[in-house]
Amino acid sequence: MSRPSKQTIALNTRAIRDFRRRLLAWHDANKRDLPWRRTRDPYHILVSEIMLQQTRVAAAIPYYECFLRLFPTAAALGRARETTVLRAWTGLGYYSRARNLQAAAREIARCGFPATYEDALELPGVGPYTAAAVTSIALGKPHAAVDGNVKRVLARVAADNRAGQADADALLDTERPGDFNQAMMELGALVCLPGTPKCGECPVSRHCAAHAQGSVTEFPARRVKRATEQVKIRWAFVEHNDALLLAPPKPGGLWRGFWHLPEISLERPRLVARLQHGITFRDIEIEVYTGRVRRMPVACEFVPKTRLKRIPLATPLRKFLKDLEMERQA
Ligand code: SF4
Structure with missing residues (x-):
C-alpha cells in the first residue's frame, strides 16, 4: 500500500479559498461541452472515466456515445456477451478496462451504484482516481x-x-467537489500543458x-521511460471456401479475448504482409504468410467470412483484412 503523501503546497487558508474561487469561475466560463458532462448518471460517468484512462478526449467521444447506445444501463452491459462488449471497445485498446467495466456493471446491476467513495473502490478496475472522480461528479462526495x-x-x-493527493485534498472545494475536480483536470488539459504551460491565461x-x-x-x-520490447511473430493466412482459419480467443497472451491468425508453420510459405502493432510497451512485428496447411491445428477453426464482422478480431488482423479487401476490389 502506498504511504499517504505529505502536503507540499504552501498556501494559507485565505489563498486556498481564492484559488478555489478563481479556478471555479474560470471553469464555469471555459469548460468544454463534453457528452459525459451533460449527465449525473454514475454509470455513464464511470464509463467515461474508464475510457478516458488511456484515451484522448476527442477519440473517446464517439466510443462513449456508441457504447451507451448499445449498453445504456449497467444491467444492459452486465447482461451482454463479452464478445459484444469487446467489439464495442475495439480501437480503444487496453481491453482489460472493458472486461473490468463489465464486471463492475454486474456489481452495480446487482447492488446499485456504490453510495460512498470507499464502496466505489471495491468495484473491479476502479482505483482511487476513478472512485474519486465518479463519486464527486455524480454524487457530490468530497x-x-x-x-x-x-x-x-x-x-x-x-x-x-512530491506534490500529490494531500495537496489535492487541501485545495479541494468540498462544496463543489465534482466541479472542482473537473476544473483541475481541465486546467491541466487546456492551460497547464505538459510542454509549455499557458501561464498568461492561468x-x-x-x-x-x-x-x-x-x-x-x-x-x-x-520520468524514465520503460524500454520498448520488440516482439516478432508469424501468422498463417489460410482461406478455404470463403472461410478463414483462425485461432480462437484465449484468456491470456498478446491477443487475450480476440480471434487472430494462427501461429503455425505452412508448406511453401509465401510472405504476403508485414504488420506493425504497438501494445503498451511492446512493438510487435507480424509477418503474415500464406501457404498450405501441413496438419489442421487442433485449437483452430475455419470461420465463415460472413461471421468476421460479428466476432472480436485482434486489431492488426482487422486492419490486414480491410487492406486485403481493398486490394482485391482494386
Ligand atoms: S505553471 Fe502556469 S499554467 Fe500551470 S498552474 Fe502554474 S501558472 Fe498556471
Whole structure:
C-alpha cells in the first residue's frame, strides 16, 4: 500500500479559498461541452472515466456515445456477451478496462451504484482516481481526484515534484467537489500543458510557486521511460471456401479475448504482409504468410467470412483484412 503523501503546497487558508474561487469561475466560463458532462448518471460517468484512462478526449467521444447506445444501463452491459462488449471497445485498446467495466456493471446491476467513495473502490478496475472522480461528479462526495493532468498542476503550484493527493485534498472545494475536480483536470488539459504551460491565461497563476520562481519547465520531473520490447511473430493466412482459419480467443497472451491468425508453420510459405502493432510497451512485428496447411491445428477453426464482422478480431488482423479487401476490389 502506498504511504499517504505529505502536503507540499504552501498556501494559507485565505489563498486556498481564492484559488478555489478563481479556478471555479474560470471553469464555469471555459469548460468544454463534453457528452459525459451533460449527465449525473454514475454509470455513464464511470464509463467515461474508464475510457478516458488511456484515451484522448476527442477519440473517446464517439466510443462513449456508441457504447451507451448499445449498453445504456449497467444491467444492459452486465447482461451482454463479452464478445459484444469487446467489439464495442475495439480501437480503444487496453481491453482489460472493458472486461473490468463489465464486471463492475454486474456489481452495480446487482447492488446499485456504490453510495460512498470507499464502496466505489471495491468495484473491479476502479482505483482511487476513478472512485474519486465518479463519486464527486455524480454524487457530490468530497474526494479529490488526482490524474496525470492534476498531478502536473499540483507539482507546478507547489514547485515540488512530491506534490500529490494531500495537496489535492487541501485545495479541494468540498462544496463543489465534482466541479472542482473537473476544473483541475481541465486546467491541466487546456492551460497547464505538459510542454509549455499557458501561464498568461492561468486563473491561479498568482498562487503558483513554479510560475513565481520562473521554473515551470522543471515540474513535473521527467520520468524514465520503460524500454520498448520488440516482439516478432508469424501468422498463417489460410482461406478455404470463403472461410478463414483462425485461432480462437484465449484468456491470456498478446491477443487475450480476440480471434487472430494462427501461429503455425505452412508448406511453401509465401510472405504476403508485414504488420506493425504497438501494445503498451511492446512493438510487435507480424509477418503474415500464406501457404498450405501441413496438419489442421487442433485449437483452430475455419470461420465463415460472413461471421468476421460479428466476432472480436485482434486489431492488426482487422486492419490486414480491410487492406486485403481493398486490394482485391482494386
Ligand atoms: S501558472 Fe502556469 S505553471 Fe502554474 S498552474 Fe498556471 S499554467 Fe500551470
